[in-house]
Amino acid sequence: MARRIAVLGSTGSIGTQTLDVARRHPDKVQIVALAAGRRAEEAFAQAAEFGVHYVALGQEPEGAEPPAGVNVSVGAQAVADLVKLPEVDVVVNALVGAAGLQASYETLRAGKVLALANKESLVVGGDLIMPLAAQVDDQRRAAGIAPAHGPAGALMPIDSEHGAIYQCLIGEAAREVERLWVTASGGPFRGRTRDELREITAAQALAHPTWNMGPKITIDSSTLMNKGLEVIEAHHLFDMPYDRISVVVQPQSAIHSMVEFSDGSVKAHLGTTDMRIPIQYALSYPERWDAPVQPLDFTKLGSLEFAAPDTDTFRCLALARAAGERGGTLPCAMNAANEIAVAAFLAGEGTYLGIAECVEAVMNAHDVQAVESIGQLLEIDAWARAEARKQIR
Numbered sequence: 001m002a003r004r005i006a007v008l009g010s011t012g013s014i015g016t017q018t019l020d021v022a023r024r025h026p027d028k029v030q031i032v033a034l035a036a037g038r039r040a041e042e043a044f045a046q047a048a049e050f051g052v053h054y055v056a057l058g059q060e061p062e063g064a065e066p067p068a069g070v071n072v073s074v075g076a077q078a079v080a081d082l083v084k085l086p087e088v089d090v091v092v093n094a095l096v097g098a099a100g101l102q103a104s105y106e107t108l109r110a111g112k113v114l115a116l117a118n119k120e121s122l123v124v125g126g127d128l129i130m131p132l133a134a135q136v137d138d139q140r141r142a143a144g145i146a147p148a149h150g151p152a153g154a155l156m157p158i159d160s161e162h163g164a165i166y167q168c169l170i171g172e173a174a175r176e177v178e179r180l181w182v183t184a185s186g187g188p189f190r191g192r193t194r195d196e197l198r199e200i201t202a203a204q205a206l207a208h209p210t211w212n213m214g215p216k217i218t219i220d221s222s223t224l225m226n227k228g229l230e231v232i233e234a235h236h237l238f239d240m241p242y243d244r245i246s247v248v249v250q251p252q253s254a255i256h257s258m259v260e261f262s263d264g265s266v267k268a269h270l271g272t273t274d275m276r277i278p279i280q281y282a283l284s285y286p287e288r289w290d291a292p293v294q295p296l297d298f299t300k301l302g303s304l305e306f307a308a309p310d311t312d313t314f315r316c317l318a319l320a321r322a323a324g325e326r327g328g329t330l331p332c333a334m335n336a337a338n339e340i341a342v343a344a345f346l347a348g349e350g351t352y353l354g355i356a357e358c359v360e361a362v363m364n365a366h367d368v369q370a371v372e373s374i375g376q377l378l379e380i381d382a383w384a385r386a387e388a389r390k391q392i393r
Helices: 013-024 040-050 076-083 100-109 119-142 160-169 215-223 225-238 276-284 316-326 330-346 354-365 374-390
Strands: 003-008 029-036 054-057 071-074 090-093 113-116 155-157 177-184 245-249 255-261 266-270
Touching: 003 013, 003 076, 013 029, 013 040, 013 090, 013 276, 029 040, 029 076, 040 054, 054 076, 071 076, 076 100, 090 100, 090 276, 100 113, 100 119, 100 374, 113 119, 113 276, 119 155, 119 225, 119 330, 119 374, 155 160, 155 225, 155 276, 160 177, 160 225, 160 255, 160 266, 160 276, 177 225, 215 225, 215 330, 215 354, 225 245, 225 316, 225 330, 316 330, 316 354, 330 354, 330 374, 354 374
Parallel strands: 003 029, 003 090, 029 054, 054 071, 090 113, 113 155, 177 245
Antiparallel strands: 177 255, 255 266
């Protein structure tokens, strides 16, 4: 029976690649709902191609007409309502930024499987999301729909690093896991000094050496903030203390992450640098479907390099780790500040090095609290954004 999927952020990088997987496996994947921000015409074209009846948009479609039979809703609540549809089994959350948190929360509250590409859901709201995921795992086991072996699959990470760790951990005892190794390409500016980064432009920062991603995540990759967010995610996803999560630069991006065990053994997940592989695994688990891309040719790979990240030059990684270690609402404030600083840099209003300076200033100004509710996090998110706008340099 085909898995019925809602794709949130369907016109973005992860969303369009999810639809590529659906095209390859029409007998296994049925797209039943789509959500997009501004690109209504593109979303409507997707709806027409896949026979989708439900589309949620971030704003009113101007001039774009939906196909016949498509129910169109607008606004943040429309996206939340989409995930509750009885026709939906799995929600792919590929929304960008903190806006994805509410959708993740509502997906799990509705008892649906969450295929998560929205980093901020766990960075900002991991303390709320992971207990919900555990409840849905229990429901899946009780209903007899969880795999006989391995995780129950309520929350599947769509991320090359976390998807790699997820697979390396299957069949292993948690008590025997010594360390998680999260790999980083190092971005386009690996090896440069702070002085060499002062005049960096958005166009230069958007030229990622190995991955094809959206603009916000590409900038985050260049500052290593993306890796800091992934460390926080790994802490929540795998219940791992921060002092046992390490980042290693692996420029070829062939090793997507590794798990070290108590006996000194290390499992590494290798593969082609194409996001359709982790997307497909998140949808197919516990099965493996035919590869959506050409497999890695080890005879042509050449050497594999490893290095420690330069956290003095690329300070966002250290700032994100510090926010995660302190915990509470600090990651929420840190993440909101980064979103504002990155948007300002992309718009030509802020500097590259100013991104880390803005994030640190907001973190220092934040009064950290324990995480209590989505509403509380939204208030802190709004405060941090306003504070960050004062700090743009």
